[in-house]
Amino acid sequence: QVQLVESGGGLVQAGGSLRLSCVASGTMIALNTVSWYRQTPGKQRELVASISSISSGGSNTNYENSVKGRFTISRDSAKNTVYLQMNSLRPEDTAAYYCNLRRPAWAGGSDYWGQGTQVTVSS
Numbered sequence: 001q002v003q004l005v006e007s008g009g010g011l012v013q014a015g016g017s018l019r020l021s022c023v024a025s026g027t028m029i030a031l032n033t034v035s036w037y038r039q040t041p042g043k044q045r046e047l048v049a050s051i052s053s054i055s056s057g058g059s060n061t062n063y064e065n066s067v068k069g070r071f072t073i074s075r076d077s078a079k080n081t082v083y084l085q086m087n088s089l090r091p092e093d094t095a096a097y098y099c100n101l102r103r104p105a106w107a108g109g110s111d112y113w114g115q116g117t118q119v120t121v122s123s
Helices: none
Strands: 003-007 010-013 018-025 033-039 046-051 061-063 071-076 081-086 095-102 111-113 117-122
Touching (some): 003 111, 046 081
């Protein structure tokens, strides 16, 4: 069974940095597409960044426009972990951040979610 555990959220001043971690169990994280989403109360969950599986042509990354140049998604296969390095944080980055893992089609294509970690950026 696939499980995801996020950590690294907290309270930070505007301009500061945080690094979120998403540790997977039950699967090799590199074989899956992993994404970070965020959600604020009353709004839909939005995609922040994603990293493709190693079987889909390499570690291609994608970012939501407002975080380009500030956030970096990366993977450490040895630790079965995906990170989201967040720099130059803004108050509008305040949200609950969720890790999502999507199994490849040949493995069923299921989605798995972590429990979320809160990021609060003060002005």
